Amino acid sequence: MVEREVVDGSVREWRSAARTRAGTPRGGAGARARLRLGVGAGLLGVLVLAAIVVPWLWPASEQLFDYTQVRRPPSGEHVFGTDQAGRDLFVRTLAGLRVSLLVAVICAVGTITLGTVVGAVAGFLGGWPDRLLMRLLDTVNAVPHLLLGIVIVALYRGSLTAVIVSIVVTHWTTVARIVRAEVLSLRRRPFVDAAISGGATRGHILRRHILPAVAGQAALSAVLVLPHAVWHETALSFLGLGLPPHLASIGNILSDARSELLLGGWWNVAFPSVLLVLTTLATAGIAATLRDRLVPRRRSELAL
Secondary structure: OOOOOOOHHHHHHHHHHHHHHHHOOOHHHHHHHHHHHHHHHHHHHHHHHHHHHHHHHOHHHHOOOOOOOOOOOOOOOOOOOEOOOOOEHHHHHHHHHHHHHHHHHHHHHHHHHHHHHHHHHHHHHOHHHHHHHHHHHHHHHHOOHHHHHHHHHHHOOOOHHHHHHHHHHHHHHHHHHHHHHHHHHHOOOHHHHHHHHOOOOHHHHHHHHHHHHOHHHHHHHHHHHHHHHHHHHHHHHHOOOOOOOOOOOHHHHHHHHHHHHHOOOOHHHHHHHHHHHHHHHHHHHHHHHHHHHHHHHHHHHHOO
16 A cells, blocks of 8 residues: 655655556566467458458358259368368358357347456445446346257347347456456546545446546456357257358358268368367467466556
């Protein structure tokens, strides 16, 4: 804690040093963090670029049925081989990754928006709004996420909107808890008391001071939600409850590949799974680096 007798200039100088020590790794740790961030961002960028460009260059190959090329193994003509309908698996897998990533980004935005609003309101207002919202959060968490998602998409089977809603509904609770904990710490800070003394309303304080302060945690949560959303959509589509079967997605491709694996078509499972794992690892590397940079910094600020 900083003593009140310390002049403002000294306080600011010590606070800046604390941010440097906690928020910026030095030496080998800093080099490893930068390498992890660079590799993760580069790998994710390559995957996203390939998922956008390749299906755009060869749009017909995604749904082109060629029964003279059925179940062809990987070769120079078909890099990932072909599936049971003779479709090029390379183009179809990247098209599926594009759909899965698009769904994941939309779900991440919806999840962060809902979780941040609920967590900020609950933590800042306290009292009965906090208790009501936290009981709602506990109710959602009491039901297994996949089971709740299956129930939602089963009501509107084959609907992209239902898939997005099911992911948002099952993933906002974690974000809400993180934001609520941050807001509970922030509302006891002197700048909140100063704003109240100056006549600022609760809405103004929440909008201009509290929400910007938790933006870093919300951004980190958005990165963490992305792989969860991809895997959730993949699981639902794999079970036949997600996206329509004619629409390429990683889950639909893996669902079609179940029977192909028994016939020796290992490439139908291997290549989509590898792209799915690479996407997850790239996102996890970015999230881990952001967590190391944001979370310790936030703790050092709260200690002042």
